[in-house]
Amino acid sequence: MKPTIAKREPVVDDAMDQTEAKLRPEQIQKVINEVIDKETGGRLWTYVNTCIHCGLCAEACQWYLSNDRDVSYAPVTKIKDTIWVMLKNKGAVDAAFIKRCAEIAYTECNLCRRCGMYCPFGIDIAYMLLVVRRICAKLDMVPLYLQDTVHSHAATMNQMWVKPDEWIDTLQWQEEEGQGYVPSARLPLEKEGAEIMYSVIGPEPKFLAQLLGNITAIMKVAGLDWTMPATAGWDNSNMAMYSGDFEVMARVERLHHETAQRLKVKKIVMGECGHAFRGAEYDGPTWMGWMKPPIPIVHAISFYYDLIKSGRIKIAKKAEGPITVQDPCNVIRNGGLGDKLRYIMNAVCAEFVDVTPNKRHNYCCNEGGGVINC
Amino acid sequence: MYELVRGPLAWAAFIIFIAGSLYRIIYMLAGCKKEKIVFPHMSLKHSLASLVHWVIPFNNQYMKQRPAFTIVTFAFHICLVVTPIFLLAHIILWDESWNISWWSMSDTIADYMTIIVIAGCIFFLYRRLTDPVVKNVTDASDYLLLAITALPFITGFIAYHQWFDYKTMLIIHILAGEIMLIAIPFTRLSHMLFFVFTRAYFGSEQGHVKHSKDW
Structure with a gap:
C-alpha cells in the first residue's frame, strides 16, 4: 500500500523540527513497540483485524467534508498512514514518518469520535489516533503550543x-x-x-x-x-x-x-x-x-x-435575535447532554435556531483535540 | 479428486474454521482482559441496543443517509450467509454424511440469491476501483478477500447450470468453499466473528459509560 499523497502548506514548528533532527530509529522502534505491547491490547488488535477498508467513515469526518472530500483527511486514511505502517514495520519507521504522524494525529483529527459512530462495526478510530498521539508524546513529537500547556500543567x-x-x-x-x-x-x-x-x-x-x-x-x-x-x-x-x-x-x-x-x-x-x-x-x-x-x-x-x-x-x-448553538462533541455525542442543551437555549433565547446535523450527529467545532487551547 | 475434496479436505476446512474462530475469539478476549477497562465498560443492555440499531436495515441515521449502499450490503450479506446453509444440494450432502437435514429453499430462489451475492461483489469491486477513499486504502489483500468471497458463488452458479464440465466445476466449487471457510478466522473476513464484539463494545462505551447513543 503506497503512502497517501497529502498536499499541505509547510508548517514550521520549532519543537517538532528539533525532535525530528534528534530522534534515532531504534528509539522510535522501542517506544512504538512499548506502547503497542504494554498499553494497548484487545481493542487495537480487533479494530485492525476487523476493518474491511470500506471507507464509510469518510462521510463522518468534518476534516474530509470541509476540505472538498480530500482523501488524505478521511479517517481510514489517517489510520492507514499511521497505525497500519507502525504495525506492519513492527515500529521500524523514521523520524520524518513520526513527524507526519504527529501532524495527522494532532492537527488533522480532533478525536471527536464521529467516525466511530458511522463505522458499521463501531470501530473507535479516534481511540487509535489517541494511541498515535501517545506514541508521539513519548517521542517528544508534540506541537510546541500544545506541549507548552502540558508543561504548564506539569509545573503549576x-x-x-x-x-x-x-x-x-x-x-x-x-x-x-x-x-x-x-x-x-x-x-x-x-x-x-x-x-x-x-x-x-x-x-x-x-x-x-x-x-x-x-x-x-x-x-x-x-x-x-x-x-x-x-x-x-x-x-x-x-x-x-x-x-x-x-x-x-x-x-x-x-x-x-x-x-x-x-x-x-x-x-x-x-x-x-x-x-x-x-x-x-x-x-x-x-x-x-x-x-x-x-x-x-x-x-x-x-x-x-x-x-x-x-x-x-x-x-x-431572554437574549434577542436568532441564536444558534454548536453541540460540543465531548458533552453531547460523548456525554448525552443534547436535549438539556436545547432546553437551556430555549429558556435563555427568544429565537433559538437549531443546526443540522445536531445533537450527537453534530460536526466538531474544529477546536477540540487540543488544536486550539482555550 | 472429488472424494478428496468431499471427504478429508472438507473435514479439515470445517475443523480449521471452527477451531480457528474459537482461537481468534479467545485471543481477542484475552487481549481485552489485559486492558483493564474493557470488560467493566461493557453492558448487555447497551450492547444489544447497539446491535439492534445496526443489524436491522435503516435503523440508524447513517444507513438512512446512504440508502443504496445499505440495500446492497444487507442483500449481499444476507444472501451470502443464508444461501449456502439452506441450499438443497448442500443439505443432501449433510444428509448423506451425517443423516441430518433441515428446511431447504427452492433452487430458483437460491439461484437468484447467488446472483445477488455475485452482483454485490461486483459492486464492492467497482467501489474499490472508483471511490477515491476506498481506492486509497485498498491493497492486494482486499482484492484477494473479494475473490475468496465471490469464487464459491460464481463456481456454484456455473456448476448448478452445468455450463462447463460439471465434475471439474464441482470440485473447484467445493475447494473454493473450503478456502473461504479457512480464510474467515485468519483474514479480515473475521469481521464476521468480530463485528458483534466491536459493535457491542462501542455501544456500551457510548451508552453505558458516556450516556449517549451510537446510532
Missing part, C-alpha cells in the same frame, strides 16, 4: 501558568464583581463540607475572569452551598490528555478529584469546557483504572438545566 497543575497568589487574588476580586450584581453574594474559599466544589478551566482566571463573578451571583440567587479551592486542583482542564502525556494527565485528574475529597463535597460542578469534562469524567478515570470518578462530576449543561427547570434561577430577559 493548571493550564495557563496561573500562580497561587494570582488565583486567590482573582477569586477575591471577582467576588466583589459578583457583589455588584447581588450585594450579598459570596465566593466561599476552602469551605469544608460544602455541597458543591466549583472547578474551572485555566483561561477563566487568566482572561475570562468575569465568568467567576457571574457564577458568584448565580450561586447566591440559586441558594446553593458551594466552595472553590484556594489551592492547586481548581483547574479541571487537561491538555496532557490531548498531547498523549498520560502521566501528567493522571497527576492533574488525581489532584482535581483529591481536592474535592479534601473539601468533603458531595459533587463537583464544572464550567462549560467539553474537553475538561471528558478528561475528568472519562479519560482520566479510565487511565487510572477507575470505573467512574470518586465524586460525581456535573457538567455546566446539566447544572443549569436543573437550576432553570426547578425554578431556582429565573430568566428575567
Whole structure:
C-alpha cells in the first residue's frame, strides 16, 4: 500500500523540527513497540483485524467534508498512514514518518469520535489516533503550543501558568464583581463540607475572569452551598490528555478529584469546557483504572438545566435575535447532554435556531483535540 | 479428486474454521482482559441496543443517509450467509454424511440469491476501483478477500447450470468453499466473528459509560 499523497502548506514548528533532527530509529522502534505491547491490547488488535477498508467513515469526518472530500483527511486514511505502517514495520519507521504522524494525529483529527459512530462495526478510530498521539508524546513529537500547556500543567497543575497568589487574588476580586450584581453574594474559599466544589478551566482566571463573578451571583440567587479551592486542583482542564502525556494527565485528574475529597463535597460542578469534562469524567478515570470518578462530576449543561427547570434561577430577559448553538462533541455525542442543551437555549433565547446535523450527529467545532487551547 | 475434496479436505476446512474462530475469539478476549477497562465498560443492555440499531436495515441515521449502499450490503450479506446453509444440494450432502437435514429453499430462489451475492461483489469491486477513499486504502489483500468471497458463488452458479464440465466445476466449487471457510478466522473476513464484539463494545462505551447513543 503506497503512502497517501497529502498536499499541505509547510508548517514550521520549532519543537517538532528539533525532535525530528534528534530522534534515532531504534528509539522510535522501542517506544512504538512499548506502547503497542504494554498499553494497548484487545481493542487495537480487533479494530485492525476487523476493518474491511470500506471507507464509510469518510462521510463522518468534518476534516474530509470541509476540505472538498480530500482523501488524505478521511479517517481510514489517517489510520492507514499511521497505525497500519507502525504495525506492519513492527515500529521500524523514521523520524520524518513520526513527524507526519504527529501532524495527522494532532492537527488533522480532533478525536471527536464521529467516525466511530458511522463505522458499521463501531470501530473507535479516534481511540487509535489517541494511541498515535501517545506514541508521539513519548517521542517528544508534540506541537510546541500544545506541549507548552502540558508543561504548564506539569509545573503549576493548571493550564495557563496561573500562580497561587494570582488565583486567590482573582477569586477575591471577582467576588466583589459578583457583589455588584447581588450585594450579598459570596465566593466561599476552602469551605469544608460544602455541597458543591466549583472547578474551572485555566483561561477563566487568566482572561475570562468575569465568568467567576457571574457564577458568584448565580450561586447566591440559586441558594446553593458551594466552595472553590484556594489551592492547586481548581483547574479541571487537561491538555496532557490531548498531547498523549498520560502521566501528567493522571497527576492533574488525581489532584482535581483529591481536592474535592479534601473539601468533603458531595459533587463537583464544572464550567462549560467539553474537553475538561471528558478528561475528568472519562479519560482520566479510565487511565487510572477507575470505573467512574470518586465524586460525581456535573457538567455546566446539566447544572443549569436543573437550576432553570426547578425554578431556582429565573430568566428575567431572554437574549434577542436568532441564536444558534454548536453541540460540543465531548458533552453531547460523548456525554448525552443534547436535549438539556436545547432546553437551556430555549429558556435563555427568544429565537433559538437549531443546526443540522445536531445533537450527537453534530460536526466538531474544529477546536477540540487540543488544536486550539482555550 | 472429488472424494478428496468431499471427504478429508472438507473435514479439515470445517475443523480449521471452527477451531480457528474459537482461537481468534479467545485471543481477542484475552487481549481485552489485559486492558483493564474493557470488560467493566461493557453492558448487555447497551450492547444489544447497539446491535439492534445496526443489524436491522435503516435503523440508524447513517444507513438512512446512504440508502443504496445499505440495500446492497444487507442483500449481499444476507444472501451470502443464508444461501449456502439452506441450499438443497448442500443439505443432501449433510444428509448423506451425517443423516441430518433441515428446511431447504427452492433452487430458483437460491439461484437468484447467488446472483445477488455475485452482483454485490461486483459492486464492492467497482467501489474499490472508483471511490477515491476506498481506492486509497485498498491493497492486494482486499482484492484477494473479494475473490475468496465471490469464487464459491460464481463456481456454484456455473456448476448448478452445468455450463462447463460439471465434475471439474464441482470440485473447484467445493475447494473454493473450503478456502473461504479457512480464510474467515485468519483474514479480515473475521469481521464476521468480530463485528458483534466491536459493535457491542462501542455501544456500551457510548451508552453505558458516556450516556449517549451510537446510532
